[in-house]
Amino acid sequence: MDGGKAPAHELVIVPEGMIADLLTRRAAFDAVEQVFAAMASGAAVNFPVVREALGHEDALYGFKGGFDAAGGVLGLKAGGYWPHNLERRGIINHQSTVFLFDPDSGRVRAMVGGNLLTALRTAAASSVSIKHLARPDAKVLGMVGAGHQATFQLRAALETRTFEKVIGWNYHPEMLPTLAHVAEAAGVPFEAVELPELAEADVIITITSSFAPSLMAAHVSPGTHLACMGTDTKGKQEVEATLLARATVFTDEVAQSVSIGEAQHAVAAGLITAGAVTPVGAVINGAHPGRTSRDEITLFDGTGVGLQDLAVAAAIVEEAVARGMATIVPL
Ligand code: NAD
Numbered sequence: 146m147d148g149g150k151a152p153a154h155e156l157v158i159v160p161e162g163m164i165a166d167l168l169t170r171r172a173a174f175d176a177v178e179q180v181f182a183a184m185a186s187g188a189a190v191n192f193p194v195v196r197e198a199l200g201h202e203d204a205l206y207g208f209k210g211g212f213d214a215a216g217g218v219l220g221l222k223a224g225g226y227w228p229h230n231l232e233r234r235g236i237i238n239h240q241s242t243v244f245l246f247d248p249d250s251g252r253v254r255a256m257v258g259g260n261l262l263t264a265l266r267t268a269a270a271s272s273v274s275i276k277h278l279a280r281p282d283a284k285v286l287g288m289v290g291a292g293h294q295a296t297f298q299l300r301a302a303l304e305t306r307t308f309e310k311v312i313g314w315n316y317h318p319e320m321l322p323t324l325a326h327v328a329e330a331a332g333v334p335f336e337a338v339e340l341p342e343l344a345e346a347d348v349i350i351t352i353t354s355s356f357a358p359s360l361m362a363a364h365v366s367p368g369t370h371l372a373c374m375g376t377d378t379k380g381k382q383e384v385e386a387t388l389l390a391r392a393t394v395f396t397d398e399v400a401q402s403v404s405i406g407e408a409q410h411a412v413a414a415g416l417i418t419a420g421a422v423t424p425v426g427a428v429i430n431g432a433h434p435g436r437t438s439r440d441e442i443t444l445f446d447g448t449g450v451g452l453q454d455l456a457v458a459a460a461i462v463e464e465a466v467a468r469g470m471a472t473i474v475p476l
Contacts, residue, residue, distance in 0.1 A: 153247050153249075153250065154476050155475055156253055156254065156255065156256065156473070156475075156476055157462050157471045157472070158255070158257075158471065158472040158473075158474065159255065159257045159461055159462060159465045159470075159471055159472075160258050161260055161261065162258070163258070163470060164258050164461060166470070167461050167468070167470065168261070168265055168457065168461050170268070170269070171304075172457075172460050172461075172464070173457050173460070174272055174273065174301070174305075175460075176269070176456040176457045176459070177273055177453050177456060177457065178269075178276075179456065180452045180453060180455075180456035181270075181397060181424070181426035181429055182426045183213050183214075183215040183426070183452075184398065184426050184450070184452060185425075185426025185427045185429070185432065186430055186432075188214050189212065189214065189215060189216065190211055190212055191211040191398055191401075191450045191451050192212075194209050194451070195207045195208045196225070202229055203228050204225060204227045206223075206225040207224075208222070208223050209222045209450065209451030210222070210451045210455075211450065211452040211455060213452055213455065214248075218245065218248070218455045218456060218459045219245065219246045219247070219248040220243060220451075220455045220458070221243070221244055221451060221455075222242070222243045222263075222451055222454040222455070223241065223244065224239070224241025225239075225241070226239055226240075241260060241263060242257065242258060243257040243259045243458035244256055244257075245455065245459060252476060254462075257458040259454060259458070262457050262458060262461065264293070265457065266453040266457045267374060267453075268294070268297040268298045268302075269453075270372075270447045270449070271301065271374050271445065271447055272301040272304070272305040273425065274445030275306060276306075277425060278370045278435055278436050278445060279348045279370035280347060280370065280436070282347075283306055283308070283370065284310070285309065285311075285346045285347050285348075286299075286302055286303070286310070286311045286312070286346060286347070286348050286349075286350070287313065287314075287343045287345070287346030287348065288311060288312070288313035288324055288350055288352075289340075289343070289349060289359055289383065290350075291313065291315035291320035291321050291323055291324050292352070292353070292354070294352045295315075295350075296323055296324065296327050298352050299324055300327055300331070303328070303331045303333060306348070308333055310334050310335075311324065311328040311333055311335045311336070312336045312338045312342065312343065312346060313325075313336075313337055313338065314339065314343060316353065316355065316359065318337065321337045325337070340361070340364050341363070341364055343360065343364045343365070344365065345366075347370070348370045349365065349369060349370075350372045351373045351383040351384060352374045353375045354381065355375065356380055357382060358382050358383060358384050358386070359383060360384040360385065361384075362388045365388060365442060367440040368439050368442070369442050370436075370442075370445070371384065371442070371444040371445065372445045373407040373444060373445065373446050373447065376405070376407045376448070377406070377448050381405075382410050383407060384444075386414050388444065389408055389410075389411035389444060390411060390416040390417055391442055392441075392443060392444035393423075393441055394411075394422045394446060395424070395428065395435075395443065395444065395445045396408065396422050396447070396448065397425065397446075397447055397449070397453070398424070398448060398450045401448035402422050402446040402448055403419045403422060406446040406448040407446040408422055408446050
């Protein structure tokens with residue numbers, strides 16, 4: 146990808162409403178897998194995240210940026226969380242937009258709606274981890290969480306491996322039917338369970354906004370692959386910290402994993418060090434063996450990085466230009 150293959154003197158605009166038509170889960174998966182590999186080899190770098198309380202509308206606003214020299218993609222995602230949007234404006238609370246720049250000249254290249262893109266790139270990240278780290282014979286998928294992101298996570302996971310059953314737990318059990326609906330639409334039976342029954346799962350995705358662990362070490366069987374996707378902020382926590390000491394821990398970006406990801410708690414408690422956390426891209430590149438035994442617990446700490454957004458936005462721009470669906474403005 147080269148940031149969309151539009152001429153350097155034009156700005157490509159792809160609004161939010163077009164993303165669903167332009168971005169397939171397959172394209173998101175490929176873009177994320179590729180950029181994780183580039184990050185691990187040092188060819189792509191995420192910049193420090195800026196996140197500020199605006200003191201207006203109780204909003205949190207920030208930037209996630211990076212440069213992928215291998216893919217020729219430079220840019221940032223700007224946006225955040227406006228908690229009153231739904232009630233006051235009838236639009237979703239998470240709002241973001243991706244901006245891409247020509248890495249040779251710094252000229253702006255594209256502006257891409259970032260809301261659906263974020264959900265699809267987050268789901269792609271856990272799926273990439275499942276592809277590279279779950280046991281080949283994994284049959285039961287466990288879900289912890291049933292909010293907005295959970296349905297995207299579940300759909301993507303069901304397309305990554307052939308699961309025979311989905312089991313799910315949620316803090317608010319009344320939300321579980323949304324997961325049942327997604328699983329059954331994919332032809333896979335769904336069962337609501339209590340946390341200890343997650344021991345039956347071969348793969349578990351956690352995607353909650355919790356600040357205290359739900360999934361404890363005793364709920365996880367040897368050989369399980371965990372994709373912990375909900376913890377992306379200091380203080381959030383989904384799984385018991387001792388689980389990270391029992392597991393081989395992988396992540397998208399080590400610096401984020403140990404500061405704002407699930408690993409922050411195990412590191413703070415002295416249970417593991419940052420050196421024990423491996424970028425999943427190293428497995429994709431063949432520099433790390435990944436899972437080495439049937440009984441090993443693997444844990445992917447997905448914190449969400451700007452380069453994921455940029456990689457997927459670049460794929461969207463390319464598709465929009467190729468299909469004549471982009472708005473193109475001369476600079
Ligand atoms: P949501 O508000 O739609 O759903 C929240 C989920 O958390 C629900 O399942 C809810 O029942 C559960 N929950 C709430 N309080 C809980 C508690 N005390 N204990 C256990 N579970 C609880 O949110 P969402 O949009 O689905 O996002 C879920 C999480 O994923 C958030 O923390 C969000 O910041 C994070 N996220 C991460 C990435 C990433 O790249 N890693 C990307 C997007 C979102």
